[in-house]
Amino acid sequence: MALRGMGMGFRRRGRLGEETAERLLDAAAGASRTVRPSAGDAPDRRPGDEPASPLTALLSAAAAPARPGELGGEDAALAAFRAARPDRRATGAPTVSPVPDRLTADGGAAWRGWWSGPRPRRRPTLGATAWAAAAVVTVTMGVALAADLGIPASTPPAGPAPVTASADTSAPVPTTPASTPSTAARTGPTGTPGTAPNPAGQPPPSIRGKCRSYLARDGAASGKPPVTELVAAAGGPERVGAYCRALLDSDTGNGNGNGNGKPKDKDKDKDKDKK
Amino acid sequence: MPIVPNDLAETVRSAQDGDEDAFRLLYRTLQPGLLRYLTVLVGADAEDVASETWLQIARDLGTFVGGPGFRAWATRIARNRALDHLRHQRRRPTLSVPVEALADLPSVEDTAERASEGLGTDAAIALIATLPQTEAEAVLLRAVIGLDAESTARVLGKRPGAVRTAAHRGLRRLARLLEQDAQAGVPVGGAPPAEPVDGMAGTPTDVRSREDVEAGPAWR
Numbered sequence: 001m002a003l004r005g006m007g008m009g010f011r012r013r014g015r016l017g018e019e020t021a022e023r024l025l026d027a028a029a030g031a032s033r034t035v036r037p038s039a040g041d042a043p044d045r046r047p048g049d050e051p052a053s054p055l056t057a058l059l060s061a062a063a064a065p066a067r068p069g070e071l072g073g074e075d076a077a078l079a080a081f082r083a084a085r086p087d088r089r090a091t092g093a094p095t096v097s098p099v100p101d102r103l104t105a106d107g108g109a110a111w112r113g114w115w116s117g118p119r120p121r122r123r124p125t126l127g128a129t130a131w132a133a134a135a136v137v138t139v140t141m142g143v144a145l146a147a148d149l150g151i152p153a154s155t156p157p158a159g160p161a162p163v164t165a166s167a168d169t170s171a172p173v174p175t176t177p178a179s180t181p182s183t184a185a186r187t188g189p190t191g192t193p194g195t196a197p198n199p200a201g202q203p204p205p206s207i208r209g210k211c212r213s214y215l216a217r218d219g220a221a222s223g224k225p226p227v228t229e230l231v232a233a234a235g236g237p238e239r240v241g242a243y244c245r246a247l248l249d250s251d252t253g254n255g256n257g258n259g260n261g262k263p264k265d266k267d268k269d270k271d272k273d274k275k
Numbered sequence: 276m277p278i279v280p281n282d283l284a285e286t287v288r289s290a291q292d293g294d295e296d297a298f299r300l301l302y303r304t305l306q307p308g309l310l311r312y313l314t315v316l317v318g319a320d321a322e323d324v325a326s327e328t329w330l331q332i333a334r335d336l337g338t339f340v341g342g343p344g345f346r347a348w349a350t351r352i353a354r355n356r357a358l359d360h361l362r363h364q365r366r367r368p369t370l371s372v373p374v375e376a377l378a379d380l381p382s383v384e385d386t387a388e389r390a391s392e393g394l395g396t397d398a399a400i401a402l403i404a405t406l407p408q409t410e411a412e413a414v415l416l417r418a419v420i421g422l423d424a425e426s427t428a429r430v431l432g433k434r435p436g437a438v439r440t441a442a443h444r445g446l447r448r449l450a451r452l453l454e455q456d457a458q459a460g461v462p463v464g465g466a467p468p469a470e471p472v473d474g475m476a477g478t479p480t481d482v483r484s485r486e487d488v489e490a491g492p493a494w495r
Binding site: 016067081 | 290293295298299302303306307308310311322325326329330332333334336337395396398399400402403414415417418419421422423439442443446447449450453454
């Protein structure tokens, strides 16, 4: 059979040479690194490729483009992405371009940085710098921003200021829904002075409904696991209850009806045992 | 060599600026490889661990300081989540793909065609999963996730030379398995590798027992 014939190529020398191995790995790596804008994109196989050895074929199959079933968590991942942004703003962390721009000039610093995890957000100097920048930008941009949004300029800018700063430094016109209407629609109002800050940010409306049904069936006590969107929005299965109560409480306007006004504690969940 | 170190840098920056489409692109680019890698590490729980991985990626995206390694950074998160998962589950990594599926390992003529249809990927991953743990991880990170040897070494907490050796051994073992398959005409999955290297058996090593699991702050 043909498979045997192709396999002999490797056998003849007794072992796969180092160079050949590296070449195979690089080829497969190159193919798998290709950015694929959508799941249905064609594979990276070129028509003129030489007939694949069994090993090459195996690696190609292993690195084949996404199959539809593999991207099932996309909505949950995006929900997490949306949910995470208000949090970073609330901590006053330097979220965006200022840090990367400065550090990536030095490749070493970037590498050292990538496993340093959330340390930057605890660094007081950076935080203070961010707040100072936020204050300056808010003072200078606040009026224009408010005018853009049709908000009276007298409204005092409060908590959400940092996102204003970061949005302003990274995008010249933060409130214009340029490339991502949904993002702009979501972050715009949140960063607007005068909008009541929601402890959980601006989750999609469907989250509220799912929260209601989750709480209605008595949450965890029902034995049914919460839906993935809720888990994603809350940051973990064991936090869904608290998250939902806080979210729905904030909707009714009285904040902490049951004294559980803290939907998620981002720093805690890293060390916390997951059930 | 087709490897572009900063292939995702622009996309990552846009995502850090809040661009949802950029984050979606990151997900679609990285998720298949991560999921297959996690399948080898945690078996049927791979999707759950992948969800946790993306939660953490979304949460910590702002702390990633750019540079060459977003792919490696994300992979490291996935691996940490998998190791946490295994610690909590107190069980060995298993295959989610039944051994019988290995019988469907496509023939050479079919492989290219079938891989493009999404067939054969499970069988290929399952075959790689029969390698000793380090070899399987090295091959997956290099060939499926697309890391270079240096990044793979960082993710695995090993020296680049050790990772190269592991990947080469893994490929040789895979080539032998494919050869056996061709000669014997039997499913390759059932038989352990004929010549264990350095006394390593064909069964995956228990991840939890590896010293690098507790490699210290670098893993946190």
